[in-house]
Amino acid sequence: MIDEIKKRLSELKNPVSGQTFGSEGRWKHITLNDEKLIVEYNRDGISPNEKREIEKNIIDSLSDLVGLENIMVKTVSHQSQDVFKALDKSESSATKSPEPAAAPAQLKVGHGTIDKKKPVPGVGKILAIGSGKGGVGKSTFTANLALTLHRMGKKVGIIDADIYGPSMPMIFGKRDEKPRSNSEKKIIPIESYGIKFMSFGFFINEQDPVIWRGPMLGGVLNQFLFDVDWSGLDYLLIDLPPGTGDIQLSMIQNAHVDGAIIISTPQDIALLDAKKGAEMFKKLNLPIVGMVENMSSFICGHCGTEHHIFGEGGVQKAVEQMDLKFLGQIPLEIELRTGSDMGEPYMSQTRFKDRPVWKSFETVGHKVDEFFQPSPEQGKTGFFSKILGFQK
Ligand SMILES: Nc1ncnc2c1ncn2[C@@H]1O[C@H](COP(=O)(O)OP(=O)(O)OP(=O)(O)O)[C@@H](O)[C@H]1O
Numbered sequence: 234m235i236d237e238i239k240k241r242l243s244e245l246k247n248p249v250s251g252q253t254f255g256s257e258g259r260w261k262h263i264t265l266n267d268e269k270l271i272v273e274y275n276r277d278g279i280s281p282n283e284k285r286e287i288e289k290n291i292i293d294s295l296s297d298l299v300g301l302e303n304i305m306v307k308t309v310s311h312q313s314q315d316v317f318k319a320l321d322k323s324e325s326s327a328t329k330s331p332e333p334a335a336a337p338a339q340l341k342v343g344h345g346t347i348d349k350k351k352p353v354p355g356v357g358k359i360l361a362i363g364s365g366k367g368g369v370g371k372s373t374f375t376a377n378l379a380l381t382l383h384r385m386g387k388k389v390g391i392i393d394a395d396i397y398g399p400s401m402p403m404i405f406g407k408r409d410e411k412p413r414s415n416s417e418k419k420i421i422p423i424e425s426y427g428i429k430f431m432s433f434g435f436f437i438n439e440q441d442p443v444i445w446r447g448p449m450l451g452g453v454l455n456q457f458l459f460d461v462d463w464s465g466l467d468y469l470l471i472d473l474p475p476g477t478g479d480i481q482l483s484m485i486q487n488a489h490v491d492g493a494i495i496i497s498t499p500q501d502i503a504l505l506d507a508k509k510g511a512e513m514f515k516k517l518n519l520p521i522v523g524m525v526e527n528m529s530s531f532i533c534g535h536c537g538t539e540h541h542i543f544g545e546g547g548v549q550k551a552v553e554q555m556d557l558k559f560l561g562q563i564p565l566e567i568e569l570r571t572g573s574d575m576g577e578p579y580m581s582q583t584r585f586k587d588r589p590v591w592k593s594f595e596t597v598g599h600k601v602d603e604f605f606q607p608s609p610e611q612g613k614t615g616f617f618s619k620i621l622g623f624q625k
């Protein structure tokens with residue numbers, strides 16, 4: 234059966250180019266394990282709209298072979314550095330200027346000139362979510378961690394700093410919103426399921442190629458930090474673009490970020506990149522709250538059996554080697570993806586509250602909150618701060 238699956242998938246058309254996925258070499262993994270099919274493709278150049286169309290076509294093309302509940306579709310994207318190299322090349326042929334979509338709130342694209350490490354007014358803690366590699370579930374994690382902290386009574390916001398794959402408008406079901414400014418000329422964040430968020434996605438047309446250049450992005454992130462009305466937040470989460478290059482560095486070195494979380498899957502390659510991510514945060518003297526293993530195992534929706542598709546315990550080992558804290562494992566679950574695609578994020582749906590993924594998010598959410606709220610006997614600098622060897 235796997236041969237037939239591979240044949241059909243390689244014939245699938247990319248709606249952007251009209252070419253087949255096979256001829257473009259987009260398939261990264263196609264694995265069939267106990268009737269569970271996991272397929273992974275490279276989504277570079279594919280907008281959220283087209284991604285939805287592609288994933289529907291994948292499922293439709295295999296519907297007589299594999300049940301919907303047994304198909305898991307994953308995506309990978311290149312590190313942003315590679316993307317920006319590509320953008321540099323395409324820049325000369327680009328005829329359009331990088332104008333944001335018509336909206337009352339406008340972004341001034343340019344270098345950031347703010348004071349170093351200026352705190353963001355009205356925000357308790359700022360937390361960057363990073364990964365060395367794309368497609369490991371960073372955005373999914375960020376959105377659902379925000380919802381978890383919100384359930385714990387915290388006021389939470391998200392900055393979607395990913396310019397070439399902004400996903401928060403889709404995950405939170407607000408793709409057609411246009412942010413507005415208030416009387417103090419601050420951009421009012423969009424709100425959904427109790428989470429306030431701001432995204433590049435609101436300022437670019439999903440169909441347009443992203444032609445903002447790397448060095449400008451630090452400036453735009455500064456605007457998202459300082460020109461948006463974030464007042465009253467306990468936590469502001471930043472979904473960084475994947476990778477450990479200059480863009481990520483310039484984005485976070487200007488802002489007063491309180492901590493970072495690194496996401497990885499148990500695969501070796503993702504782990505290697507995650508280690509680079511940890512090095513980057515350490516170089517910036519940024520406290521690392523810990524590491525999360527996403528897609529750690531696949532739990533069968535019918536029988537509840539756990540399958541360790543990408544290996545077992547890899548992140549935990551890496552965390553020990555790097556002397557970091559392990560925050561938890563998030564299993565693979567189809568509803569995490571379908572919820573994001575439908576604009577109904579998993580942790581906003583209480584019908585999942587007895588599932589392992591829900592419990593994993595609760596565990597991680599509590600560990601994150603504990604990191605910033607040490608109990609009195611843990612001392613003023615924080616227990617984890619002490620064992621990790623840094624001072625706040
Ligand atoms: N634990 C999980 N179970 C099932 N699907 C998941 C899980 N985590 C993420 N996904 C799915 O995997 C895909 C990639 O996730 P996501 O977009 O969050 O990754 P990312 O690291 O932000 O990627 P990018 O580098 O493209 O920004 C999405 O389709 C998402 O819905």
Ligand SMILES: [Mg+2]
Pocket residue numbers: 371372373395398400
């Ligand atoms: Mg993302």
